[in-house]
Amino acid sequence: QVQLQESGPRLVKPSETLSLTCGVSGSSITGNYWSWIRQSPGKGLVWIGYIYYSGNTKYNPSLKSRVSISVDNDKMQSSLRLTSVTAADTAVYYCASGTSTSGSYVYFDLWGQGTLVTVSS
């Protein structure tokens, strides 16, 4: 059974960089888009962005200036970096496998359990 697992620091200081990694266990993902999604406390799910297996990326305009997503296909890992974080970036961060049937827009056929990252000094 394929599973995704997020890992990284659970506590980040304001103005610093949040870094998370997503790994696959069990097999390989079916989707071609390594995706990141977050949910802040009391708020809805927000798509952060994705990277296609070829390296092309797409980001949510609301976060584009601060986010970067990379992939290591050999290690079957994706990484998320979010710079200059504030308390508003406190959230559960999910990685997900994305599949597209609509051009470059994706739905998410496999998710990790998510990891809570708190931004606080």
Added chain:
Amino acid sequence: EVVLTQSPGTLSLSAGERATLSCRASQTVRGRFLAWYQRKPGQAPRLLIYGTSSRATGIPDRFSGSGSGTDFSLTISRLEPEDSAVYYCQQYGSSPETFGQGTKVEIK
């Protein structure tokens, strides 16, 4: 961006009853590219439906999706205790991909 509004916020029904969850978009969802997810506490969200009405692998046929334009729905024909969860819709017809705020289904 496309704003998705889900209703009701909470649905409380008995096992065996039919549940209908609504997802309304602020503009037409291109290509009916709408998905539904189930999230239980402590678990990874699970894809139920994609393309408005196609069930994902392993999803029981008591889950069905329908709709077009701006109005979509997820129906659970006969609720079972394990269906207690929060359900989210998501559109992927235009960028950025967006989610609804969720409907919590409680089994009495």
